[in-house]
Amino acid sequence: MGVRGLKRTSTQDPVWRDEFSAQSATERYVTRRQFSKFLVLTSLGMFVGNLWILVRSWFAAKPSFTPQPVSTAAEIPVGGVKLFSYPTPDDPCILIRRSTDTFVAYSQKCTHLSCAVYYAREQNRLECPCHEGYFSIEDGSVLQGPPPRPLPRVTLKREGNDILATGVEI
Amino acid sequence: MTRGRGITAIDGAIALIAILLIVQMWLLTATLESYLAGHSEPIVPAAILSGLILAACAGLFLFIQRIDANIRSAEEPDSRHSSPSAPR
Numbered sequence: 001m002g003v004r005g006l007k008r009t010s011t012q013d014p015v016w017r018d019e020f021s022a023q024s025a026t027e028r029y030v031t032r033r034q035f036s037k038f039l040v041l042t043s044l045g046m047f048v049g050n051l052w053i054l055v056r057s058w059f060a061a062k063p064s065f066t067p068q069p070v071s072t073a074a075e076i077p078v079g080g081v082k083l084f085s086y087p088t089p090d091d092p093c094i095l096i097r098r099s100t101d102t103f104v105a106y107s108q109k110c111t112h113l114s115c116a117v118y119y120a121r122e123q124n125r126l127e128c129p130c131h132e133g134y135f136s137i138e139d140g141s142v143l144q145g146p147p148p149r150p151l152p153r154v155t156l157k158r159e160g161n162d163i164l165a166t167g168v169e170i
Numbered sequence: 171m172t173r174g175r176g177i178t179a180i181d182g183a184i185a186l187i188a189i190l191l192i193v194q195m196w197l198l199t200a201t202l203e204s205y206l207a208g209h210s211e212p213i214v215p216a217a218i219l220s221g222l223i224l225a226a227c228a229g230l231f232l233f234i235q236r237i238d239a240n241i242r243s244a245e246e247p248d249s250r251h252s253s254p255s256a257p258r
């Protein structure tokens with residue numbers, strides 16, 4: 001394959017001489033050119049990866065949540081917790097009663113490496129025992145430690161004495 | 171342009187491409203990470219940025235090709251025909 005823009009001085013020179021030079025100095029150019037070609041192809045591959053994520057996110061189905069009773073108000077004392085799973089049995093969550101009328105619920109999976117978080121009553125925060133990641137009880141935001149994102153929040157609805165989980169806010 | 175300066179320019183361009191690639195790799199992993207975590211906001215800007223990085227890499231590649239071609243065409247008449255070991 002000839003090099004783009006390369007002017008041949010002799011029409012008798014075969015094309016392969018461009019890529020398979022007998023001189024080491026010229027060969028160094030060939031090696032660098034091929035290496036840069038490889039790097040650009042790698043860049044193209046990563047761009048395709050980004051496009052793939054974009055296409056997948058466009059066609060991804062929006063998750064739908066069905067309301068599900070998770071507890072009754074009488075079951076949990078103020079400052080108490082209850083563990084439940086929502087929206088699937090593989091999604092552990094933690095429900096906390098902060099005051100007589102205030103309940104909050106979060107995913108129990110730490111956003112760092114998925115250890116189970118627990119409620120630290122004295123500090124009034126959610127703590128992950130694995131790497132000391134702490135989350136705010138107000139909104140699940142990260143207070144300290146390695147977790148990169150807030151805890152997903154489970155939205156709740158109270159119907160009489162029943163507490164229903166109605167969705168998950170990421 | 172001399173061969174030595176040409177090699178230096180090409181090495182510089184390759185180093186720049188390598189730095190851009192590292193940024194692009196980080197971008198891809200960060201985008202994937204946030205996509206899998208359910209966040210779709212950074213996906214479009216990340217794809218655009220990745221495309222710009224690809225364009226920059228392609229531009230540097232063309233630059234390398236041009237330097238390479240210039241030097242080779244400048245040296246070709248004497249270097250090719252003076253070497254006794256060059257296969258004909």
Ligand code: FES
Pocket residue numbers: 110111112113114115128129130131132133145146147
């Ligand atoms: S798994 Fe929770 S802080 Fe690392």
